[in-house]
Amino acid sequence: MIQTKENIGKLLERFVQGLTTESEEQLLSDYFSTAEAIPEEWMVFKELFDSFSTDVYDFSEDEKDAMLARVPPKESQERNSVDLGGGCLCRSGHGNRYPHDEE
Amino acid sequence: MDIQEFIHGVEGLRSNLLKQARNYLNDADDAEDAVQETLVKLWVVRDRVAEASKMRNMAAVVCRNVSLNMLRDKRQTVSIDGAWEVASHANPEIQLEEREGRQRLQRNIQALTDKQRAMLRMRNVENMQYADIAKIMGTSESSVRGMISKARMALVQLMKGTEL
Numbered sequence: 001m002i003q004t005k006e007n008i009g010k011l012l013e014r015f016v017q018g019l020t021t022e023s024e025e026q027l028l029s030d031y032f033s034t035a036e037a038i039p040e041e042w043m044v045f046k047e048l049f050d051s052f053s054t055d056v057y058d059f060s061e062d063e064k065d066a067m068l069a070r071v072p073p074k075e076s077q078e079r080n081s082v083d084l085g086g087g088c089l090c091r092s093g094h095g096n097r098y099p100h101d102e103e
Numbered sequence: 104m105d106i107q108e109f110i111h112g113v114e115g116l117r118s119n120l121l122k123q124a125r126n127y128l129n130d131a132d133d134a135e136d137a138v139q140e141t142l143v144k145l146w147v148v149r150d151r152v153a154e155a156s157k158m159r160n161m162a163a164v165v166c167r168n169v170s171l172n173m174l175r176d177k178r179q180t181v182s183i184d185g186a187w188e189v190a191s192h193a194n195p196e197i198q199l200e201e202r203e204g205r206q207r208l209q210r211n212i213q214a215l216t217d218k219q220r221a222m223l224r225m226r227n228v229e230n231m232q233y234a235d236i237a238k239i240m241g242t243s244e245s246s247v248r249g250m251i252s253k254a255r256m257a258l259v260q261l262m263k264g265t266e267l
Contacts, residue, residue, distance in 0.1 A: 015255065016252060018249060018250075018252030018255070019248065022232055044259055044262050044263055047208065048255075048259065049227075051212070052227040052228050053228075056205070056208055057212060057220055057224035057228050059148075059221070063217075064148045064151065067144045067148055067165055067217075068151065068161060068168075
């Protein structure tokens with residue numbers, strides 16, 4: 001479906017306001033991946049929609065490790081000498097103490 | 104683990120997480136934020152959840168880290184106050200510098216909070232419904248839309264930014 005510039009402009013406005021439906025967002029995505037002449041002022045949105053089909057939003061394994069680190073950065077060193085090198089939970093065995101258990 | 108399995112898995116965890124976050128944060132709103140961030144992050148690391156029974160412990164660990172981080176850096180979100188103006192007010196001076204391309208994009212995305220980045224990812228990369236994101240976070244769809252709106256505005260501002 002060919003979209004008018006006016007229509008896309010309205011959808012973009014609602015998109016940044018978080019008001020678009022899932023299918024309207026798909027429509028925008030389709031527009032930016034196929035339209036030939038995208039107005040200069042919308043190039044930032046082309047970049048944005050293009051970015052959704054890349055892996056730039058992915059969290060690295062290191063970032064995931066940090067989310068799951070039983071010993072959070074700083075402070076923990078002196079407080080809890082247990083299992084400093086343990087890393088993430090996924091690799092932990094049995095018998096580890098979780099903060100939850102300490103309460 | 105699909106969305107429904109995940110939602111089922113975290114269903115019973117919320118009230119405990121809230122208690123835990125309150126112990127650290129002493130403020131009901133901050134604690135609610137921490138729990139939402141915890142659930143979003145738990146979604147991000149769901150591939151590490153070997154079995155559903157481990158979810159509870161993992162959630163507690165993530166929640167503690169989130170709470171401690173919140174305590175530590177009094178939040179440094181990207182300021183976007185009233186900065187958003189729609190294309191009708193296009194600025195011809197703002198131009199994309201294509202050559203920086205991906206690196207710049209990556210920097211901008213990393214300038215978002217983890218929660219913002221994860222939520223943008225859920226909606227437009229993983230193509231999840233707003234309603235499902237709300238279920239995962241244990242909040243309303245309109246609240247999710249509000250947060251995603253802020254994240255989009257912040258990212259667009261960053262992408263338009265000339266200071267980089």
